[in-house]
Amino acid sequence: MEAFRLGLSTILARKTVFVWVVLLLVGSQVFPWLTPWEEKPSLLEPARAQTAWVLTWLFVLGWGLGQAASFGDQWASRGVLEYLRCLGKGRYARLFQVWASCCAVCLGFVGLAWAVSVITALPGDRAEAGMWLATNLQYGWLLMLAMAPLLLLAISLGTRLSATAAYCISAGIGVYGLVAIGYLDLFIGDSGSGFLRFLYLVSPHYHLADLTDRLVFKMGALEFAPFLQTSLYLTGVGCVLTGISCLLYRDRK
Amino acid sequence: MSTWRWEWALLAGGLGLAGIPAAGLHENGGLKPSQNPFAVQRSGYGMVLARLAQDSVNNAWHSGLEGDGVCEHEHEHDGACAHHGDSGDGDAGGPPAGLLSVAGMPPRSHARERKTIVGQGIEGLLELKHAKLHRTNPFGLTNAHRNKVAADIETILLRSYRMDPSDYGVYNAYLLFLTASDLRARPGTLEQAKQVAGWSVAAAREERESPFPWLTAASALLDEFLLDQQRARELGVELPRAVISDYGIQMNACLARVRELQSQAEAEHRWKAVGAERAASAMERLHFLERAAQQFAALAARAER
Numbered sequence: 001m002e003a004f005r006l007g008l009s010t011i012l013a014r015k016t017v018f019v020w021v022v023l024l025l026v027g028s029q030v031f032p033w034l035t036p037w038e039e040k041p042s043l044l045e046p047a048r049a050q051t052a053w054v055l056t057w058l059f060v061l062g063w064g065l066g067q068a069a070s071f072g073d074q075w076a077s078r079g080v081l082e083y084l085r086c087l088g089k090g091r092y093a094r095l096f097q098v099w100a101s102c103c104a105v106c107l108g109f110v111g112l113a114w115a116v117s118v119i120t121a122l123p124g125d126r127a128e129a130g131m132w133l134a135t136n137l138q139y140g141w142l143l144m145l146a147m148a149p150l151l152l153l154a155i156s157l158g159t160r161l162s163a164t165a166a167y168c169i170s171a172g173i174g175v176y177g178l179v180a181i182g183y184l185d186l187f188i189g190d191s192g193s194g195f196l197r198f199l200y201l202v203s204p205h206y207h208l209a210d211l212t213d214r215l216v217f218k219m220g221a222l223e224f225a226p227f228l229q230t231s232l233y234l235t236g237v238g239c240v241l242t243g244i245s246c247l248l249y250r251d252r253k
Numbered sequence: 254m255s256t257w258r259w260e261w262a263l264l265a266g267g268l269g270l271a272g273i274p275a276a277g278l279h280e281n282g283g284l285k286p287s288q289n290p291f292a293v294q295r296s297g298y299g300m301v302l303a304r305l306a307q308d309s310v311n312n313a314w315h316s317g318l319e320g321d322g323v324c325e326h327e328h329e330h331d332g333a334c335a336h337h338g339d340s341g342d343g344d345a346g347g348p349p350a351g352l353l354s355v356a357g358m359p360p361r362s363h364a365r366e367r368k369t370i371v372g373q374g375i376e377g378l379l380e381l382k383h384a385k386l387h388r389t390n391p392f393g394l395t396n397a398h399r400n401k402v403a404a405d406i407e408t409i410l411l412r413s414y415r416m417d418p419s420d421y422g423v424y425n426a427y428l429l430f431l432t433a434s435d436l437r438a439r440p441g442t443l444e445q446a447k448q449v450a451g452w453s454v455a456a457a458r459e460e461r462e463s464p465f466p467w468l469t470a471a472s473a474l475l476d477e478f479l480l481d482q483q484r485a486r487e488l489g490v491e492l493p494r495a496v497i498s499d500y501g502i503q504m505n506a507c508l509a510r511v512r513e514l515q516s517q518a519e520a521e522h523r524w525k526a527v528g529a530e531r532a533a534s535a536m537e538r539l540h541f542l543e544r545a546a547q548q549f550a551a552l553a554a555r556a557e558r
Contacts, residue, residue: 037302038526039518042295042464050298054291182286199261201275205284213292226283229274236271243264 003084003094003236007071007101017105020059021112027114028052044215045121047125053139053212056113060106060147061174068151069166072158080160081251095249099152106147110140134221137215140229143211149238149245150174156245159253177206204237294415295456303417309409403436414449419456419466423540424449428476443480450477457507462523464514469534471507471542474500494556501549508543 011017012201032047075081075098084094117136123129149169181203188196208230213219222230278284293299386502402469413423431446432438450473457470485492518524526534 016535032297036300036463037297039465039523041523042462043300049295050292050296057291107400142527145538152498179290182288182290185286185288205275205278205286206288207286208278208283210287210290213287213289216292216296217442229277229283233271233274233278236269236274237265239263239270241258241267241269243262246260 001097003081003089003097003203004104006080008104009099011067011101011105016063017109019111020063023114024052024055024059025111027055028113029120032033035233045123046218049117049121049136049215050212052113052116052197053143053215054074056110056143057178057191057210059109060143060151061171062177064102064106064147064151065154065170065174066163066167067105068154069158069163070094070101071098071102072155072166073163074079074158075159076159076251076253077221078198079252085251091249091251092246094251095152097157098155099148102151102155103144103148107144108186109146114140115203121215123218128218131218131220135211137216138227139209139211140224142211142234145231145234145238146177146204146209147174149241150244153241156248159250160248171202177204178210179207181205181207200229205233260466262556273377274484293462293526295307295417299416300420301414303420306413306416309413330487380523399436404436406430406434407437416451416455418453419469421465421469421472424469428473432480441485447477447480450474450480452509460514462514462518464511464518465535467510467514467541468538471504471511471546472508472538474504475542475545491556494553497549497553497556501546501553504546504549508539511539515523 011106028048028051031051032044035043035047037047080095081098085091089097114136115137118133121132123132150173153173154166154170157169160166161169181200184196184203187193188200211222214222221227275284289295293302298338328340407430410423410427414427416423418424430437430447431442431449453473454470457466460466478497481496481500482492515524518527528537
């Protein structure tokens with residue numbers, strides 16, 4: 001697991017991730033004070049959960065993909081991946097160990113967001129508390145299911161392109177699937193174009209992993225059937241991105 | 254099996270794995286984006302953004318009526334707003350007063366009080382922005398330009414309204430734009446206005462702490478009644494007694510809830526946090542709506558059926 005240990009120690013040595021951790025812990029408590037909570041105290045707890053999860057999205061899309069792209073670019077340019085190949089590490093072992101180092105940090109951040117949401121925003125009612133726990137677990141699961149394959153894509157693209165280009169492509173796909181696809185939905189409603197409808201269907205619908213409204217408006221956890229369908233869908237998208245990443249990956253530029 | 258085949262197999266398998274649940278999600282509408290990423294609209298942050306947007310809402314509203322983009326005096330945009338009288342002024346055949354700046358008239362000078370350097374800088378940037386939109390073509394305003402101006406203003410108003418449909422300022426600005434502005438008010442938009450009023454009423458129904466959404470709901474019910482009355486007048490009929498009574502009952506229920514939640518807020522020492530100005534404005538609106546609600550009984554009695 002040399003690549004994994006090297007990646008993880010590099011991330012921890014750079015310390016940027018600790019800035020994000022402090023931002024999450026402090027921001028999730030401070031930013032909700034911007035809401036009119038003095039008039040309406042019930043706004044505070046959902047706002048804490050909302051802030052924690054939005055910061056998590058920003059962390060993964062901002063820091064996570066950038067770090068993954070940087071690993072791919074720098075390690076391919078400097079021969080680190082080729083060195084690991086000479087040590088007898090398999091092609092996929094090299095790629096997935098680098099991926100695992102980024103994923104582990106992102107997973108830790110997701111866990112922290114889950115803890116903040118559960119500890120500082122848990123509803124008092126027992127039944128609602130159970131639903132809150134379940135919704136947060138579903139949120140963490142779907143977020144990682146959506147973003148983990150993008151981390152792999154960022155690494156693979158980094159081994160071919162510059163870190164900036166790799167980051168822009170992978171982050172662009174992430175933001176498109178999360179936010180911009182809503183605009184495409186509007187255009188389809190107006191134009192009814194066959195091409196747009198096809199594009200809409202084959203686009204990655206990452207917005208399915210955004211369960212913030214279920215927390216803010218206390219809608220309860222997703223039912224089992226749609227949760228399973230969403231998980232299978234995101235797994236399928238993840239498999240496609242994994243296949244593309246494996247094809248794109250190379251040890252040296 | 255070579256690695257290349259594994260990768261292509263993963264690609265193909267992924268497409269199949271994603272395709273089958275995607276078809277199921279698409280059938281029941283689960284694939285449709287919510288148009289509210291990260292649930293900002295109608296959350297606590299949405300409420301803050303709606304209140305912060307008051308200035309840009311006022312500027313956008315006045316861009317459609319006065320054209321200078323800046324209001325020199327403080328007022329609420331209620332039905333008695335003096336600007337309504339401005340919109341019809343001007344020579345016959347000329348552009349309405351609301352489009353004076355886009356028709357080539359210079360914008361009014363802004364308030365004369367001394368501003369800080371930052372304030373002057375912001376004012377300078379705003380003047381550049383207005384100059385960019387200042388129409389120098391002396392010939393008639395095209396419909397395309399008029400529609401673009403209307404769409405731009407509506408985008409600002411609708412975006413703010415979506416942040417918090419229960420906020421009175423953004424609701425009222427958007428409703429007046431749909432019903433009173435030269436740029437947008439048409440017979441078709443009255444139905445849209447009624448729908449907007451209905452959304453604001455619905456937004457208040459879940460509220461259990463703040464009296465303000467219920468106050469907005471009472472205003473929205475009055476607006477709905479006035480729109481119904483206007484439509485009935487256009488059709489040459491009268492509103493049935495049952496409809497008038499129903500509006501009266503709903504409005505009184507909303508106003509009772511306002512009083513109840515205001516007392517609750519005072520008892521829990523939350524009313525102080527509202528601020529003196531906002532509280533005074535809300536009380537003034539409450540008194541006006543209570544007087545209006547008292548008229549429903551008399552109106553219903555006068556109705557023929």
